[in-house]
Amino acid sequence: DAGVTQSPTHLIKTRGQQVTLRCSPKSGHDTVSWYQQALGQGPQFIFQYYEEEERQRGNFPDRFSGHQFPNYSSELNVNALLLGDSALYLCASSLGLGNQPQHFGDGTRLSIL
Amino acid sequence: SQQGEEDPQALSIQEGENATMNCSYKTSINNLQWYRQNSGRGLVHLILIRSNEREKHSGRLRVTLDTSKKSSSLLITASRAADTASYFCATINSGNTPLVFGKGTRLSVIA
Numbered sequence: 728d729a730g731v732t733q734s735p736t737h738l739i740k741t742r743g744q745q746v747t748l749r750c751s752p753k754s755g756h757d758t759v760s761w762y763q764q765a766l767g768q769g770p771q772f773i774f775q776y777y778e779e780e781e782r783q784r785g786n787f788p789d790r791f792s793g794h795q796f797p798n799y800s801s802e803l804n805v806n807a808l809l810l811g812d813s814a815l816y817l818c819a820s821s822l823g824l825g826n827q828p829q830h831f832g833d834g835t836r837l838s839i840l
Numbered sequence: 841s842q843q844g845e846e847d848p849q850a851l852s853i854q855e856g857e858n859a860t861m862n863c864s865y866k867t868s869i870n871n872l873q874w875y876r877q878n879s880g881r882g883l884v885h886l887i888l889i890r891s892n893e894r895e896k897h898s899g900r901l902r903v904t905l906d907t908s909k910k911s912s913s914l915l916i917t918a919s920r921a922a923d924t925a926s927y928f929c930a931t932i933n934s935g936n937t938p939l940v941f942g943k944g945t946r947l948s949v950i951a
Contacts, residue, residue, distance in 0.1 A: 769941030826932040831882035
């Protein structure tokens with residue numbers, strides 16, 4: 728039973744570039760949430776996708792966008808990268824909307840130079 | 841913004857001792873969840889306690905919730921070196937609101 732998988736594991740970009748991160752949810756899950764975790768901090772909610780629509784959004788600028796595909800996998804896109812975007816980006820999946828426990832992937836470590 | 845605040849920020853104990861971590865939050869909640877994160881890895885869900893529950897157990901874990909004080913505690917009994925990790929509390933306010941995490945407690949268990 729495959730858990731949540733994220734790719735790539737590490738990524739280095741420069742300021743102003745664009746990046747796409749990918750996530751496959753745990754088998755049987757249909758809801759994907761994305762979080763940003765700065766060093767030494769707790770995860771911060773970016774947005775949640777269900778039925779290919781963005782359902783909830785945290786306090787992040789429009790440079791952060793996403794997509795969910797019919798197979799429930801998801802992408803996180805960040806445009807015009809800033810140094811402050813350097814963080815661990817975590818994807819979490821669950822079944823349906825509501826207050827279910829989240830299953831997390833190991834994240835993508837994004838470094839901006 | 842972060843809803844929960846864990847206390848202490850860091851904790852170092854000997855193997856076999858008990859570890860207690862506390863979490864305080866600001867607004868009414870539907871439920872509170874505890875997660876563990878090993879260095880460089882994703883978070884692992886440990887336990888969920890609903891707002892109408894006061895205590896839950898799972899193996900060596902014991903979680904309490906005091907909604908009048910807006911606080912929760914996580915007790916790990918008979919700690920092991922493998923328990924070394926960061927522990928986060930996360931709250932859900934209602935319905936489909938997202939998880940709001942605290943900054944976590946870094947636990948070090950020394951063999």
